[in-house]
Amino acid sequence: MRNLEHNTIHKFSRTITWKISQKIRLAEWVGLILAFTILIVFALYQSETVYPVDLVNYLNAARHTFQGYYYLPTWLPLFGLLARLPISTTWFIWGTLNILGFWFAWRVFGGSTWAWFTATLFFVLFYGQITGILATGVAIFWMALRRDHWLLAGIGACIALTKYQWGFPLLVILGWLAQRPKRTYFLTTCVTFVIIGVCLGLYPEWLTTFLTRYNLYPPNDQASISLWRYVGPASLILWGIPFLLPFDRIKRLNLLFLATPLVIPYFQPHDLLVWFAFPLGMWPVLSNLTFVLLSYWGLSGLRWLALFPLLLYIYHLVSPSSSTSLLFFNFAGLATPRMFVNRDRTFDVEA
Numbered sequence: 001m002r003n004l005e006h007n008t009i010h011k012f013s014r015t016i017t018w019k020i021s022q023k024i025r026l027a028e029w030v031g032l033i034l035a036f037t038i039l040i041v042f043a044l045y046q047s048e049t050v051y052p053v054d055l056v057n058y059l060n061a062a063r064h065t066f067q068g069y070y071y072l073p074t075w076l077p078l079f080g081l082l083a084r085l086p087i088s089t090t091w092f093i094w095g096t097l098n099i100l101g102f103w104f105a106w107r108v109f110g111g112s113t114w115a116w117f118t119a120t121l122f123f124v125l126f127y128g129q130i131t132g133i134l135a136t137g138v139a140i141f142w143m144a145l146r147r148d149h150w151l152l153a154g155i156g157a158c159i160a161l162t163k164y165q166w167g168f169p170l171l172v173i174l175g176w177l178a179q180r181p182k183r184t185y186f187l188t189t190c191v192t193f194v195i196i197g198v199c200l201g202l203y204p205e206w207l208t209t210f211l212t213r214y215n216l217y218p219p220n221d222q223a224s225i226s227l228w229r230y231v232g233p234a235s236l237i238l239w240g241i242p243f244l245l246p247f248d249r250i251k252r253l254n255l256l257f258l259a260t261p262l263v264i265p266y267f268q269p270h271d272l273l274v275w276f277a278f279p280l281g282m283w284p285v286l287s288n289l290t291f292v293l294l295s296y297w298g299l300s301g302l303r304w305l306a307l308f309p310l311l312l313y314i315y316h317l318v319s320p321s322s323s324t325s326l327l328f329f330n331f332a333g334l335a336t337p338r339m340f341v342n343r344d345r346t347f348d349v350e351a
Contacts, residue, residue: 031116039095046088055128059083071162073203095125098132105135105277115276119290123270135274145178154191223299225306228265235263258313269305
């Protein structure tokens with residue numbers, strides 16, 4: 001089994017460059033055109049009532065107004081430049097970065113075409129969120145780590161850690177999968193801390209006001225899909241089960257990956273876009289329930305989207321044969337159940 005894991009990860013790494021450079025297929029074109037069309041409509045109809053709420057909070061943070069900004073300060077220099085532009089122009093530029101960032105991660109990890117036709121992508125663009133860009137940070141981290149490019153891996157880690165609440169566990173999971181020398185992990189960590197340290201030096205008040213800001217203006221968790229709100233730390237059992245049962249390492253990684261949105265204290269539905277970059281078949285379409293849930297129950301109704309990672313977790317947990325149900329093996333195009341197959345793949349890998 002260990003040899004199969006090693007060969008699978010190695011062959012997956014060798015196919016990354018080819019996957020990124022392959023021709024854009026029809027369904028992919030449709031997804032990209034749809035995403036950019038939606039973004040252009042948003043930017044053209046920007047007004048006092050129609051504007052990217054989250055992006056405005058990011059831009060205000062660059063002006064040292066941190067109310068509503070809870071992320072690491074690594075992006076503040078860029079937000080300072082974007083804040084000088086008209087909001088409609090900034091909205092389009094930022095949305096373009098999100099689309100291209102998600103596209104890059106989607107190609108690296110072999111996501112399914114269905115990921116482009118989800119309410120999750122729609123809401124990331126509408127609110128001016130950063131999730132699509134964070135997805136590319138995760139992809140850069142994985143690619144660089146597999147090639148022992150610790151400088152690039154550190155940059156990718158900084159991008160992913162913007163939302164540290166789920167970025168850190170996700171990097172740990174992928175780092176465990178990569179199986180690189182200790183020196184690579186050490187240097188990657190050093191680069192990450194240096195970049196974050198420089199940004200903290202540029203914006204020292206970010207750290208001193210964080211706790212006060214968090215207490216006075218806590219982030220809106222009305223739509224959080226985490227189980228933490230219901231059972232507290234007991235939700236961590238979903239992380240513990242993979243180690244309590246006699247699973248192989250790859251199956252443990254799958255379960256940890258799928259459990260992450262459920263066990264961290266705060267996880268917003270739009271952050272699922274990072275998970276949609278992975279090969280999940282038609283499952284991302286479930287996020288289109290967002291339109292119905294919002295119509296009837298408002299933001300709190302989006303908590304039902306917890307069913308997405310929960311059902312996948314249960315499936316992987318009870319699957320009798322780990323070799324045919326592994327999400328990470330699907331990276332390399334190995335045979336998996338139909339619901340997990342990325343039907344767009346055009347390459348084969350020998351087991």
